[in-house]
Amino acid sequence: MRISVIGAGALGSTFACLLAAEGHDLVVTARGAALPALLSEGIRLTGGFGDRLARPLAVERLTEPCDLALICTKAQDAAAAIAENSAVLDGTPVIVVQNGLDGVMTARRLLPRSDCFGLITIIAAHYEGPGRVRVTTAAQSYLGRGDGRADAATLRWQALLDAAVPTLALDNFVGAxxxxxxxxxxxxxxxxxxxxxxxxxxxxxxxxxxxxxxxxxxxxxxxxxxxxxxxxxxxxxxxxxxxxxxxxxxxxxxxxxxxxxxxxxxxxxxxxxxxxxxxxxxxxxxxxxxxxxxxxxxxxxxxxxxxxxxxxxxxxxxxxxxxxxxxxxx
Missing domain, CATH: 1.10.1040.10 (N-(1-d-carboxylethyl)-l-norvaline Dehydrogenase; domain 2)
Incomplete structure (x- = not known):
């Protein structure tokens, strides 16, 4: 599956590396010094999930469609990052990996044709430099949306993520x-x-x-x-x-x-x-x-x-x- 990861920080790099290890075709957006570093050196992950090296395609912004997108920017950067890539993302299933309360609502507003989900992760990861991340706590992640029961679409994407990183489907996601x-x-x-x-x-x-x-x-x-x-x-x-x-x-x-x-x-x-x-x-x-x-x-x-x-x-x-x-x- 072709998966895009928006944001090459600690969590974005972690998820990109672990999903690539499952054989998915990864595209990661990056800026500044991170872009040439990822192109030349890839992503090196150490710590809680073991030592891994992935070489995803690194781009400044998306130009080709994908099957799934993970939004892994900081909360304050999410709206701009989604808007910048909206021409490609709108209509693509999107999982927002973020702290705070507003991420899924922001994605829905900017991508009205997309199926939008949220991912709560307890993973603690330390960004040591472009393409270098150390996982200090390997932990569970939780996928869901809304305040009701986890639906069939949530269960589908949970199964895909769970093969790469421990993930549970969650009822009452807003409450979580x-x-x-x-x-x-x-x-x-x-x-x-x-x-x-x-x-x-x-x-x-x-x-x-x-x-x-x-x-x-x-x-x-x-x-x-x-x-x-x-x-x-x-x-x-x-x-x-x-x-x-x-x-x-x-x-x-x-x-x-x-x-x-x-x-x-x-x-x-x-x-x-x-x-x-x-x-x-x-x-x-x-x-x-x-x-x-x-x-x-x-x-x-x-x-x-x-x-x-x-x-x-x-x-x-x-x-x-x-x-x-x-x-x-x-």
Whole structure:
């Protein structure tokens, strides 16, 4: 099958390499220094899925039709990337591999003739340079769309992906996106401090802030009428209990996430964007909670402040110490 991957970052390169290993014909879009690097060296994947080398066709934009497309850009770049390739993509089944809540809706708006799906992935991958990616956590991915049962089309594409990388079809995909958004609250504090996710969780004060942001996300979701989907051992009733429990008890959640990550430092996708001098997707993570809160006529002050601090680091290039971060919440 001819598969296009839009975006040659950490996840795009990972999926391209693993799908190519299953014999699919891969085309990957890339820009800047990444394009000649992929053309000459291919994609080298190391870490959790083993050592692999793939040599997909690398192009700046798509020129020929494909059977399936994966949108693997950062959330803030998705609309522009889809629009740029829409002449080829419209009518092609599309899977959006992204954090946040808006990816599938964006694809549907820009590609009205396409069948659009979302993929939630728990894979942690570190972008080491063009065509070089190290998987620090090999984990499950989840495919779906809407808030109902997984349909026949979802099951078809799940089977194709699952042959390359562990993938499950998911009911109540929208609810699972909110559950993943709770998990994505891991990203802001590493971007603000320059520390790994594991090190942030290891600091009592930062762990407490992370717990507050997660609890606030659950409360905003509930105020928005969301039925949280089951993901990574989290479920509607577990998250409701988490939001109601004392903060000291709620810190068990980030601590359990740190345990699952293992010992290989996980920078988180937001810190990786900063390290590459790119805009972060914080407005689609913590910022998404703030926007949803406004829509539900409530507030999300912790996530609003975390969003502001990530933008501050983006502009200044200077990380904050844990003490400085805690001081911004007093």
């Amino acid at each position: 996106q909110w559950t993943k958004l709770v998990v994505n609250m891991l990203n802001a504090l590493p971007a603000i401090t320059g520390m790994s996710v594991q090190d942030v969780i290891g600091q009592a004060g930062l762990r407490q802030l992370m717990t507050w942001s997660m609890r606030e996300t659950v409360r905003v979701g509930r105020a928005s009428g969301v039925r949280f989907g089951s993901l990574q051992g989290l479920s509607q009733w577990r998250l409701r209990l988490f939001a109601l429990a004392p903060v000291w008890a709620g810190q068990v959640l980030p601590l359990s996430m740190r345990t699952r990550m293992g010992t290989v430092p996980n920078q988180g996708s937001t810190l990786q964007s900063l390290a590459r001098g790119q805009r972060t997707e914080i407005d689609f993570l913590n910022g998404a909670v703030v926007r949803a809160a406004a829509g539900a006529r409530t507030t999300a002050p912790v996530n609003a402040r975390l969003t502001e601090l990530v933008h501050e680091v983006e502009q200044s290039g200077v990380f904050l110490t844990p003490a400085e971060v805690r001081g911004r919440f007093r």
